[in-house]
Amino acid sequence: MEEFRKRVEEATRFVRAPMKISPKMGLILGTGLGGIVEAMEETTVIPYEEIPHFPRSTVASHAGCLVSGVWGEQRVLAMQGRFHLYEGYSPLEISFPIRVMQTLGIDTLFISNAAGGLNPNFKGGELMLITDHINFTGQNPLLGPNVDDWGDRFPDMTAPYCRILQQKAIHGALDLGMTLQRGVYVGVPGPSMETAAETRFLRNMGADAVGMSTIMEVITAAHAGMKVLGISAISNVNLPDRYLPAPLKEVIATAEKAGKNMALLLEHILPKLP
Numbered sequence: 001m002e003e004f005r006k007r008v009e010e011a012t013r014f015v016r017a018p019m020k021i022s023p024k025m026g027l028i029l030g031t032g033l034g035g036i037v038e039a040m041e042e043t044t045v046i047p048y049e050e051i052p053h054f055p056r057s058t059v060a061s062h063a064g065c066l067v068s069g070v071w072g073e074q075r076v077l078a079m080q081g082r083f084h085l086y087e088g089y090s091p092l093e094i095s096f097p098i099r100v101m102q103t104l105g106i107d108t109l110f111i112s113n114a115a116g117g118l119n120p121n122f123k124g125g126e127l128m129l130i131t132d133h134i135n136f137t138g139q140n141p142l143l144g145p146n147v148d149d150w151g152d153r154f155p156d157m158t159a160p161y162c163r164i165l166q167q168k169a170i171h172g173a174l175d176l177g178m179t180l181q182r183g184v185y186v187g188v189p190g191p192s193m194e195t196a197a198e199t200r201f202l203r204n205m206g207a208d209a210v211g212m213s214t215i216m217e218v219i220t221a222a223h224a225g226m227k228v229l230g231i232s233a234i235s236n237v238n239l240p241d242r243y244l245p246a247p248l249k250e251v252i253a254t255a256e257k258a259g260k261n262m263a264l265l266l267e268h269i270l271p272k273l274p
């Protein structure tokens with residue numbers, strides 16, 4: 001763990017040096033949210049592969065960059081491109097960028113993702129505010145020795161998603177006349193999609209949407225004491241009794257459509273946060 005901590009500190013020094021601002025908010029941007037980076041000013045772009053010890057993107061087409069800058073009244077650091085368990089990254093590797101954010105002094109984190117709807121009231125293309133989650137990955141980024149300077153051995157998980165930020169999102173969606181569903185996100189490792197029986201099980205377990213990201217990052221952020229806002233783009237709806245395949249092309253197209261609304265909502269609430 002000492003070695004990991006040193007690597008985080010080295011990466012943080014490298015990232016901090018060229019930045020024109022000191023970021024307070026982190027953004028993990030999924031598909032369709034590139035426009036947010038374009039709206040930022042005083043930007044500094046750092047490709048992941050240049051940062052010492054940073055995880056590398058496995059897919060060549062998904063280069064991955066850290067972008068810092070000013071967005072409205074907010075100093076932000078955005079991750080374009082993220083790391084998933086199904087790519088073979090360990091939970092610790094996935095936590096690395098969050099630890100860099102923590103060391104930089106970031107105290108608020110926005111996380112977006114694409115997810116399959118399990119709640120039959122949801123429609124593809126809608127947004128879901130994540131009110132809580134179920135870690136069904138069998139993994140945890142905090143396994144191993146605890147770094148006490150980073151957080152508690154047994155971090156509280158009674159409210160990992162900040163209630164104040166949730167309220168801002170709900171009011172923002174009302175202002176914009178936009179549907180914002182609310183629900184529980186269950187995280188699975190993937191990469192195989194769920195069977196009909198698993199879909200029924202996850203729904204009965206209490207989840208409204210299922211996805212293959214987010215959980216490792218949110219647990220790390222909770223440990224770090226960050227305020228988290230999470231929003232899912234519902235890319236497909238899985239109903240066990242009339243279960244249809246969700247082809248990747250459709251999943252991406254629907255997530256991008258939802259991404260437009262997500263960008264509008266974020267632009268409405270985040271740049272103005274105190």
Ligand code: HPA
Nearest residue numbers: 114115116210211212235
């Ligand atoms: N299952 C798991 N992950 C997903 C899905 C799904 O149906 N859609 C988008 N990410």
